Amino acid sequence: MAAAGGEDSPERLGAAAAAEANLSGLAEPQPSSAKLDAQLHEATRLKMEGNAFYREKNIRSAIGRYHRTLLILRGLDSEVTTAVKGFRPETPALTPAQEELLRNTQVDCYNNLAACLLQRESVDYSRVQEYSLRVLQWRPSDVKALYRAGVATLELGDAQTAKQYLTQACRGQPNDANVRKHLQRAEEKLNKELQKEKAMYRGMFSSSLSSSAGDGINQTNGASGGV
Structure with missing residues (x-):
């Protein structure tokens, strides 16, 4: 993207x-x-x-x-x-x-x-996430990268992973209002998703009970109506 x-x-x-250097055949001297x-x-x-x-x-x-x-x-x-x-001139090893x-x-x-x-x-949140995750590859506890990865991931729809990043950021900066605000947003979104999931299962369970009750009535009527 x-x-x-x-x-x-x-x-x-x-x-x-x-690619341009390879196509042109130019070889840079070893630095x-x-x-x-x-x-x-x-x-x-x-x-x-x-x-x-x-x-x-x-x-x-x-x-x-x-x-x-x-x-x-x-x-x-x-x-x-x-x-x-093997595809380009070797670079000497860097000192520590x-x-x-x-x-x-x-x-x-x-x-x-x-x-x-x-x-x-x-805002290109996918790019914000990409850059922040690059930082976290080298510095897993970098609070700024954790915060921005959390914000971007939340905006991209993954509240669970966002909460993990923001929780870690909050541990590093417990008094940061922005970190706490977005952590609360992630928790609220997760709670809404949980309530929606519970409502969906309740609806499925109710439908199942209604169907079972209907089958029982039909069976009873059939038995009493027989000759």
């Missing part, structure tokens, strides 16, 4: 760039440690620009910066480069400090993208 506003996801941008540092620095700079745009309520520009940041990081991420090993910076920047960008999309007039 395309992102709201027509922005391409970092995955699509990355795939397009890789050095210094180049890795420069790319990580550029990614951090773009993320900070995105943060500034977000504070200024320039959501579209913020989204663009976060996507560009993630595109840079995708080319350095060992989880991605290992999967395409570089790996931590990369992952922290990715987490920030996915969290901030989810926040940006929630600010739109027409």
